[in-house]
Each structure stands twice: as structure tokens, then as C-alpha cells.
Amino acid sequence: MKELVDFFHEVGKLRRIPRRGWVLIGVKKDPASITDHSFRLAIMTWILGKKKRLNFERAVKIALIHDLCELYAGDITPYDYESLPKNKKEWPKLFDSWPRFTKSKKLKNFLKKHKKEKTALTKVTSGLPLELKKEILNLWYDYEKGSTKEARFVRQVNRLETLLQAFEYSKETKKRPFHSWWVGTEEQIDDPFLIKFMEKITEKFYHRPRKKTKKIRK
Amino acid sequence: MMQRKRFYLTSKGLKDIKKEYEVLKNLRLVKTKGEVPKIWESEDLNPEYLSFQEDLNFLETRIIELENILKNIELIKTPSKKKRDVIELGGTAVVEVEGDKDEFTIVGTLEAKPSLGKISNESPVGMALLGHKVGDEVVVSSPIKTIYKIRKIKYN
Numbered sequence: 001m002k003e004l005v006d007f008f009h010e011v012g013k014l015r016r017i018p019r020r021g022w023v024l025i026g027v028k029k030d031p032a033s034i035t036d037h038s039f040r041l042a043i044m045t046w047i048l049g050k051k052k053r054l055n056f057e058r059a060v061k062i063a064l065i066h067d068l069c070e071l072y073a074g075d076i077t078p079y080d081y082e083s084l085p086k087n088k089k090e091w092p093k094l095f096d097s098w099p100r101f102t103k104s105k106k107l108k109n110f111l112k113k114h115k116k117e118k119t120a121l122t123k124v125t126s127g128l129p130l131e132l133k134k135e136i137l138n139l140w141y142d143y144e145k146g147s148t149k150e151a152r153f154v155r156q157v158n159r160l161e162t163l164l165q166a167f168e169y170s171k172e173t174k175k176r177p178f179h180s181w182w183v184g185t186e187e188q189i190d191d192p193f194l195i196k197f198m199e200k201i202t203e204k205f206y207h208r209p210r211k212k213t214k215k216i217r218k
Numbered sequence: 219m220m221q222r223k224r225f226y227l228t229s230k231g232l233k234d235i236k237k238e239y240e241v242l243k244n245l246r247l248v249k250t251k252g253e254v255p256k257i258w259e260s261e262d263l264n265p266e267y268l269s270f271q272e273d274l275n276f277l278e279t280r281i282i283e284l285e286n287i288l289k290n291i292e293l294i295k296t297p298s299k300k301k302r303d304v305i306e307l308g309g310t311a312v313v314e315v316e317g318d319k320d321e322f323t324i325v326g327t328l329e330a331k332p333s334l335g336k337i338s339n340e341s342p343v344g345m346a347l348l349g350h351k352v353g354d355e356v357v358v359s360s361p362i363k364t365i366y367k368i369r370k371i372k373y374n
Contacts, residue, residue: 055279058276097316097317098315098316100316100318100320101320102321103321103334103335106333106334106335107334110334146330148280149283152327179362182360182361183316183364186341186342186360186364187322187332187341187344188337189342190327190330190338190340190341190344192340195342202360202361203361206362
């Protein structure tokens with residue numbers, strides 16, 4: 001049982017790791033952590049998936065473990081693939097547009113992130129009994145690949161949880177609408193029910209920016 | 219009853235699905251012949267048993283899912299040369315969006331990998347791009363209006 005105590009202790013540390021996107025947009029007071037995100041994602045997966053023919057146990061497990069790797073790999077956003085402006089005050093402006101990459105750069109980014117996260121997850125689960133370790137790694141591979149309908153569903157809900165949080169911060173601060181999350185999400189989700197839900201999130205939280213924002217070039 | 223849905227797949231995607239189906243069927247054979255661990259009667263956690271049980275149940279579900287996909291496949295075919303000026307399933311649109319260049323290959327939901335530029339034909343952007351030609355400006359409007367200017371269309 002000691003190995004489980006160690007594992008749960010490590011997992012608890014995710015409460016103290018803020019999600020990178022919220023740091024970049026300048027949330028100073030208690031930015032939502034990996035734990036906050038995974039918890040709401042699991043709840044959303046369960047409730048939004050009720051009309052789907054899903055294996056709920058698998059879907060919720062995927063939601064709960066999908067970011068465990070970030071304990072050692074950190075939270076990598078698409079904005080981290082290029083150098084960020086030196087002035088941190090410029091960072092939120094980056095989120096006015098979704099970052100674009102060439103096909104080969106997309107592949108390179110994906111492989112680099114995948115390798116880093118796989119190594120990290122192997123480390124996180126290293127002390128666990130073999131079958132449990134295998135189960136967590138297999139769930140994560142499924143999530144990464146989007147093989148099963150459960151994994152594809154959680155991947156999309158993951159986008160929506162992030163969009164919801166971005167819009168909540170945007171409404172709270174009344175500063176920017178953070179277009180990038182919306183634009184990126186429109187390219188990434190395809191479940192008709194989730195598309196409708198995305199529109200509902202927007203109806204409630206979207207607001208126009210006070211001033212016209214300028215796109216910055218690095 | 220499983221939902222009747224057509225699954226659009228490229229020939230590569232179909233090959234992968236068939237391969238996975240064969241591998242899983244063999245795995246099921248091996249697992250069902252193997253020894254099933256006895257159920258633990260104490261309240262202690264026994265991950266080995268739980269995981270094994272989970273695996274078998276999942277294996278069965280996944281095999282059924284793959285059988286459903288294989289029964290409802292629509293193979294994506296490359297259009298004739300005359301029709302390659304229009305973006306259809308399997309085609310790649312090189313676009314200009316928010317002043318930057320990007321490219322999207324439109325695939326079915328099973329093969330969509332947005333981080334690699336493969337987007338689903340059922341996603342808002344995938345749906346909007348379908349049927350358009352080079353020079354078209356495709357507007358995806360929701361509260362936030364985004365314009366995708368099609369610069370080039372490619373088919374492999």
C-alpha cells in the first residue's frame with residue numbers, strides 16, 4: 001500500500017501547479033490549477049456525456065488522468081513553441097489569435113510534447129503495481145491518440161472546460177475576450193451536442209472588448 | 219441498438235482500423251483462454267484483478283465498436299482531376315486566417331487530429347470549408363467572426 005500513498009501524495013501536488021494559459025494571460029490571484037481543471041473536466045464529461053453511449057467509467061478515468069503527466073512535464077501550450085515576448089505585459093495580447101504553424105512544425109511540436117509527457121507519466125506511475133501502471137498509461141495513450149469514442153469525447157470536453165475558464169476570466173477582468181480559445185475550439189470539436197454547448201458558454205460569458213486590440217508580432 | 223452513423227475514412231485509416239480489429243480479436247482469444255485471477259475477498263485494493271476485469275470488458279466494448287465502424291464505413295475517394303478545385307473530404311486547404319498561413323486536411327471524425335492539421339468534416343471550420351474553391355473567403359461566424367481565405371487546394 002505504501003506505493004499508493006506515495007502516488008496519491010504526488011498527485012496532490014497538481015493542486016499547486018497553475019495551468020500555463022492562465023499564467024500567460026496574467027491571472028495573478030490563484031490561477032486555476034491542473035487539479036481544478038481535471039476535476040471540472042471529469043464532472044463535465046460525466047454530465048455532458050449522459051446522452052452519449054459511452055463507457056462512463058473509462059471516460060471519467062481518462063478525464064482524471066489525462067494531465068497527470070504535467071506533474072513533471074509541466075503544462076505546455078501552443079504559445080510555448082515559439083519564444084514569448086520579453087515583456088510579460090504583452091503576453092495576454094497573444095491570445096487575440098490562435099497560433100499557426102506549418103504542417104512539419106505541427107508534427108515536430110506534437111512529437112516533442114508527446115515524448116516529454118510520456119516520459120513524465122512513466123515517472124509518475126513508476127512506483128505503482130504493474131497492472132495499474134499499465135492501465136493509466138493505456139488510458140493516456142488512448143487520450144493522446146483519440147482511438148475510442150470515450151477518448152475523443154473527453155478531448156473535446158477538455159477544450160470546452162478550457163474555453164469556459166478563459167471566458168470566465170475574460171468576463172471577470174472585463175479586459176479581453178481571448179479569441180484564440182474560441183477559434184481553436186471551432187477547429188477541434190465536432191460533436192453536435194458539444195458544439196451547441198460551446199455556443200451556450202459563449203452566450204453567457206462572451207463580451208466585446210472595450211478597445212480594439214492590436215495583434216502583436218514577435 | 220447502436221447508433222447508425224457513416225464513418226468516413228481514408229484508405230490508410232481503414233487499414234489501421236482493420237489491423238486494430240484483428241489484433242484485439244487475437245488478444246481476446248488469448249485472454250479468455252488464460253487464467254482469471256480469483257476475486258479478492260478482503261477489502262484490500264487488488265489493482266491486478268480490477269485492471270484485468272476492466273481490460274476484458276473494455277476489450278469486448280472496443281471490438282463491438284470496431285465492428286460497428288467496419289459495417290458503416292464510407293471510403294474517402296480522391297475526386298477526379300476536374301473536381302479538385304473544390305475542397306472535399308480528403309482534401310487539404312491552404313488558408314490565410316487572421317493574417318497567418320495554415321493548412322487543414324478535412325477528414326472524418328475518426329481520423330481528426332487537429333494538432334496535426336487534420337480537422338473533422340463535422341467541426342464548425344471543417345463544415346464551413348467544404349465545397350469552397352481557391353479565392354473564396356469562408357466566414358465562420360458565431361459571436362466571433364473568423365475569415366478563412368482559401369489560397370490553395372491539394373489532394374494527395
